[in-house]
Amino acid sequence: xxxxxxxxxxxxxxxxxxxxxxxxxxxxxxxxxxxxxxxxxxxxxxxxxxxxxxxxxxxxxxxxxxxxxxxxxxxxxxxxxxxxxxxxxxxxxxxxxxxxxxxxxxxxxxxxxxxxxxxxxxxxxxxxxxxxxxxxxxxxxxxxxxxxxxxxxxxxxxxxxxxxxxxxxxxxxxxxxxxxxxxxxxxxxxxxxxxxxxxxxxxxxxxxxxxxxxxxxxxxxxxxxxxxxxxxxxxxxxxxxxxxxxxxxxxxxxxxxxxxxxxxxxxxxxxxxxxxxxxxxxxxx
Numbered sequence: 136x137x138x139x140x141x142x143x144x145x146x147x148x149x150x151x152x153x154x155x156x157x158x159x160x161x162x163x164x165x166x167x168x169x170x171x172x173x174x175x176x177x178x179x180x181x182x183x184x185x186x187x188x189x190x191x192x193x194x195x196x197x198x199x200x201x202x203x204x205x206x207x208x209x210x211x212x213x214x215x216x217x218x219x220x221x222x223x224x225x226x227x228x229x230x231x232x233x234x235x236x237x238x239x240x241x242x243x244x245x246x247x248x249x250x251x252x253x254x255x256x257x258x259x260x261x262x263x264x265x266x267x268x269x270x271x272x273x274x275x276x277x278x279x280x281x282x283x284x285x286x287x288x289x290x291x292x293x294x295x296x297x298x299x300x301x302x303x304x305x306x307x308x309x310x311x312x313x314x315x316x317x318x319x320x321x322x323x324x325x326x327x328x329x330x331x332x333x334x335x336x337x338x339x340x341x342x343x344x345x346x347x348x349x350x351x352x353x354x355x356x357x358x359x360x361x362x363x364x365x366x367x368x369x370x371x372x373x374x375x376x377x378x379x380x381x382x383x384x385x386x387x388x389x390x391x392x393x394x395x396x397x398x399x400x401x402x403x404x405x406x407x408x409x410x411x412x413x414x415x416x417x418x419x420x
Contacts, residue, residue, distance in 0.1 A: 244260065291313060295355075318341070351375060
């Protein structure tokens with residue numbers, strides 16, 4: 136029997152879409168997607184950006200037992216929520232419509248597993264995110280992937296904390312990393328990561344956080360919430376060798392100073408912004 140889900144649809148302005156999607160994810164949404172309300176509203180859906188005019192539709196997938204009343208805490212009086220019950224295959228077909236190939240520095244392409252394309256990128260990462268976070272389209276994931284294409288040169292040991300779909304670790308492996316360790320507190324994310332690794336014919340190691348080996352990596356990337364990055368500072372610092380490279384994202388622009396102040400004790404850091412998000416990266420002193 137096909138599993139049932141409940142889907143929330145909201146019509147919002149472009150400037151609010153990413154923030155609302157992030158809030159829905161924090162409240163328990165298993166996946167989110169964007170679409171133009173009309174063809175006339177669609178301008179271009181490019182890498183890491185939502186380029187629409189007028190209102191767009193944000194949809195979010197929740198378990199069938201999710202309490203819809205929680206959404207009332209998020210909505211203002213100008214937004215109305217439309218709910219419907221979907222079978223698993225109905226959601227997947229709708230969700231796939233919004234995913235397109237994404238290109239990074241002419242070196243790496245993220246290709247949905249069901250999408251046929253021809254491009255000139257030498258490295259193609261096939262992806263089926265399932266219900267795990269990470270497609271490459273969100274600014275934080277995009278910033279991390281762009282950073283990896285500039286910082287993986289071959290032979291590195293790489294750790295990804297909060298791996299989601301496995302997209303960052305798999306990209307690192309395809310770019311030439313010798314060993315990739317993925318960790319997430321969600322076992323579904325670890326399972327999805329292994330499936331995507333198999334899809335790309337790469338080997339990755341997956342661990343729950345409490346089971347992570349006590350090794351020091353050459354490169355560490357963590358695309359998670361700023362509050363979690365602060366709590367994980369001692370752990371992340373201990374898993375990176377002196378001179379190793381770190382990239383932190385999932386950080387809103389107004390949160391950057393807190394992360395810089397904390398990690399700046401032991402890291403030489405640089406901050407780059409995209410929309411309202413930033414990536415903070417550097418080397419361990």
